[in-house]
Amino acid sequence: MIPSMKIKLYHPPREIILKGPKQVAVLLRELNLAKEAHLVICGEELVTEDRVILDDQVVEIRPVISGGGG
């Protein structure tokens, strides 16, 4: 079995599998996600962009932007 990290994404909700290790900043860039518009949560921990995500880790990339035009 090939080691891999599981990434949880939103809009639409889905999970993707990527080969690790990978730095958070690189992960966001490769997925074309703006740093200012997302939080990266590894396990239950909020992580900064220099953190390296390892194979077998589960990561949630949570969007932070909301709002209509009321």
Place this chain on the structure above:
Amino acid sequence: MKCRQCQQSAVIKMERHNTSLCRGCFNLYVHDQVERAITEEKMFDRAESVLVAVSGGKDSLALWDVLIKLGYRTAGLHLNLGINDYSQISQEKVEAFAESRGTELIVHAYQEAYGLGVIEIAEETARPACSACGTMKRYHFNRIAMERGFPVVATGHNLDDEASRLLGNVLQWQEEYLEKQSPVLSDEGGTWARKVKPLFRLAEREAAAYAVLNRIDYIVDECPMSKGAKMLVYKDVLNRLEETSPGTKHRFYLGFLKRPRALPSGPKELHLHPCQSCGQPTPGEVCGFCRLMQRVAR
């Protein structure tokens, strides 16, 4: 990455402040920014009761949490918009938060009150959903605050909300909206409840980080009616600018607040009368909410 204050492991990097903070120092930063907003803008004091409008999203629940921790007198107001599962889940999040903090929560459900949710009301009146929703929210925030004796209504609008609204108003030269855009809207001598936005100094990402770090269980899903909303486009544009030039949103909105904003024609005087239908103050004969509901009835 280390915390700039205490050298512990950082949990967030904030490019606009060129700093990184650990959980403890970040919480202090958030509390300080909210307290500063409340004090500098003279929003309210600890003797006043504040009605916090809570949707179940990150901003309003983070705001309520901060105000409780800072020792302010608060109660929550949740409007159940009647948007299927989304509204059901939102209400459950708010109720769980209120119960865990032992705080008062007022819930007002459109479906129970009017037999219709916001989607049906928007459809019946051919109004964009966000526009109808905004009219209804402003009306209920004010009416329920006045009926229950709350002089202040606090909403979870953050820096991104205000900067994107400002961008939209500038792009369309909405001069009257520009004149009124502010973190505090006056109570007009007690005619309205005062409207305040204590999170206006915090970026949306910071409000979300605060919610995650403090284990606040909020609804992550976007409101299904907001798809394609212009505000989301403006936020995206500003965040792209922010990535190349950190601090853009802060300089744009806080710079705007420092500038004089009177219209060349002078401030527009607001003559308020009781709405002929519901008695709430309005500049016209019938308030926006009652006009909306009259169209639904037709």
